[in-house]
Amino acid sequence: MTNRSKVIIAGCGLAGPVTAIALTRAGYDVTIYEARPSSNDAGAFLNLASNGLAALSTIEVDRAATCEGFATPRMTMWSGSGKKLGDVANGMTLADGTSSITVRRAGLHRALRREAERRGIAIVEGRRVVEAETIAGDVAVVRFDDGSETTADLLVGADGLWSRIRRAIDPGAPQPxxxxxxxxxxxxxxxxxxxxxxxxxxxxxxxxxxxxxxxxxxxxxxxxxxxxxxxxxxxxxxxxxxxxxxxxxxxxxxxxxxxxxxxxxxxxxxxxxxxxxMPSVPCWHRGRLVLVGDAAHATSPSAGQGASMAFEDAVVLAAFLRDRSERDIERALDAYACHRRSRVERVLRYSARLGNTKVLGPLGSWLRDALMPVGLKYFASPKAHAWLYAHPIERDIAHATS
Ligand SMILES: Cc1cc2nc3c(=O)[nH]c(=O)nc-3n(C[C@H](O)[C@H](O)[C@H](O)COP(=O)(O)OP(=O)(O)OC[C@H]3O[C@@H](n4cnc5c(N)ncnc54)[C@H](O)[C@@H]3O)c2cc1C
Known part of the structure; x- marks a missing residue:
């Protein structure tokens, strides 16, 4: 694939505009197609962790995102009986002062979209991708719900939890x-x-x-x-x-x-x-179709990592695709999927464990309230979660472009 090759992104949620910006910086000509007719304001707010902000900073979008939110680097845990169970860090504060923020989803979405448009990326709303396939080995054909179709050198499925592109890649792919x-x-x-x-x-x-x-x-x-x-x-x-x-x-x-x-x-x-x-998705790419964000790996919201994982995917995918020749493209998609999978799956396991402690029966609650103050001492240790929140994304990018 040569620079100015054409990329289509299905979905302008959180992963879509960030992937578009990262790929544009890597030299691609990107258009986003979003199924909804107008801005995606679903959901109230989310926690954006330091690792997600670090990913955004590599494409200079972190400021736009943080302007929309407020810092929440700490959590205080309470039992229903009013007993304070302990204080714990919400993620990690990095050496440069970056910490988790809480941000309105609509505000974050608006900021990312504005950044994409400012960088010349076209966003077409009200066009739902209904089918996609690779023909002639290297052309992604994309069909829309109005019966029209277009082609590109690559289609990125950033179409969320109920992804059509996931099914186009593998009709037997697991469902949420x-x-x-x-x-x-x-x-x-x-x-x-x-x-x-x-x-x-x-x-x-x-x-x-x-x-x-x-x-x-x-x-x-x-x-x-x-x-x-x-x-x-x-x-x-x-x-x-x-x-x-x-x-x-x-x-x-x-x-x-x-x-x-x-x-x-x-x-x-x-x-x-x-x-x-979602159970592990075995195929993140096939031919000229590839997945990012929830389309590839939806985590339960407990760890507050869905958006951050999507942003990491976006910048790592763009790094693997930077300066690739035509014959290297599928190898680059494969390298991206291999590189991201182990980290993403570790986060999925971590998030599932956290979710399990939230709604318990009376005995489980009693045990949790008794053990949590001890457990929090472990959680409070920045070292225990450095793998997640202080992930060296720059190293991933350097590895991808080497
Ligand atoms: C209740 C809740 C709380 C959460 N809290 C957090 C949190 O605190 N922190 C965190 O990091 N994450 C959180 N998440 C997860 C986070 O919202 C997701 O991981 C994140 O939105 C994934 O981004 P995405 O772009 O992959 O998908 P989405 O944001 O869902 O975007 C997908 C986009 O694709 C569009 N689309 C769908 N199908 C098509 C199609 N066929 N053609 C074209 N467009 C299409 C959709 O309209 C949508 O705009 C939470 C999720 C939920 C449900």
């Missing part, structure tokens, strides 16, 4: 699994709550898990994780009023200590997401 849990969250203005500078508070309630942080302007960012046996359908989610979720949460946190009641009573615009993860 529902984890039996809902993530419910939003914002609230609660004047009587004091700001919680740089800290997210986490409450292991007796029946559900609650997290919140109060900004300097007393805006509360909150979420709850709730066990829910059967996955609700889209129709059920769309037709259930916010008031019903609020009542359910108030009931679940009844009797637990913490500011859940005033936050929930003031909550404005409640979003509900069934939590999914």
């Amino acid at each position: 699994r529902y984890c039996g849990m809902l993530s419910i969250g939003g914002f609230a203005q609660v004047p009587e709550l004091d700001p919680t500078p740089e800290t997210f508070h986490m409450v292991f309630g007796r029946r559900a898990f609650f997290g919140y942080s109060v900004t300097a302007s007393r805006e509360v960012y909150w979420f709850a994780n709730v066990a829910h046996a059967a996955e609700p359908s889209r129709e059920e989610l769309a037709s259930t009023p916010a008031a019903a979720w609020r009542s359910r949460l108030l009931e679940l946190f009844e009797g637990d200590r913490g500011p859940m009641r005033p936050i929930l009573e003031a909550a404005d615009g409640i979003t509900v997401h069934p939590v999914h993860d």
Whole structure:
């Protein structure tokens, strides 16, 4: 593949614009096709960890992202009975001061998209990719829901959890699994709550898990994780009023200590997401089709790493594709997938372990509350999680381009 070769990216969520920027910097001519007709504002907010910000900094997008968020380098854990279980770092603060931030998803998405457009990347909205294949060995053919089609030298599937490109690469690819849990969250203005500078508070309630942080302007960012046996359908989610979720949460946190009641009573615009993860995806690429982000590996949200893994994928993929000759392209895709897989799978295992401690029965909760103060001492050690949060992405890039 020579420079100015044409790349199409399916999906303009979080991975799409970052991959587009990274590939443009590597010399490619990139167009993004997004299925939705307008900006993707699904979801309330997310935790963007130091390793994700470090990946963004390699393509000079980290400032745009951090402007939209606020630093949350610490977490304080509480039991539902009001016992403080301990303080723990939320990720790691790197030598240059980079730490985890909390950012509104819509704000982050807007910032990434603006950066992509500023760098001359075309974003076409309202065009859903429905099929893709490689023909003649080196041409990606991409078909859209309006019946039109186009071709490119490479198609990147950044089309999220329910990826079509994953199925185009491997019709037998695994599908996401529902984890039996809902993530419910939003914002609230609660004047009587004091700001919680740089800290997210986490409450292991007796029946559900609650997290919140109060900004300097007393805006509360909150979420709850709730066990829910059967996955609700889209129709059920769309037709259930916010008031019903609020009542359910108030009931679940009844009797637990913490500011859940005033936050929930003031909550404005409640979003509900069934939590999914995905079995390991065996094929991340075939011919001229390749995957990044949730399309390749959806982690449950517990580790707060989905976006960061997507950003790492983006810059590492672009590094492997930089200065590749035409005959090297599939080797580069293979090297990218091999290089990323072990790290991503380690994060998936870590995230699944964290999720398992959030909603437990009475005995499990008692054990967790008794053991957690000891466990947190281990978690508080920066060394224990350096592999995750202080990952040397520059080394990956150097390896890819060597
Ligand atoms: C409740 C919840 C909380 C989370 N919390 C965190 C957190 O705190 N920290 C964190 O790092 N991660 C978190 N995540 C995970 C994170 O949101 C994802 O990992 C991240 O959004 C993945 O980015 P992506 O671009 O791969 O997918 P997405 O952001 O889902 O974007 C995919 C895009 O592709 C578009 N698309 C889909 N199909 C097509 C098609 N056929 N053609 C064209 N376009 C298409 C979609 O409309 C969408 O815009 C959370 C996830 C959930 C559900």
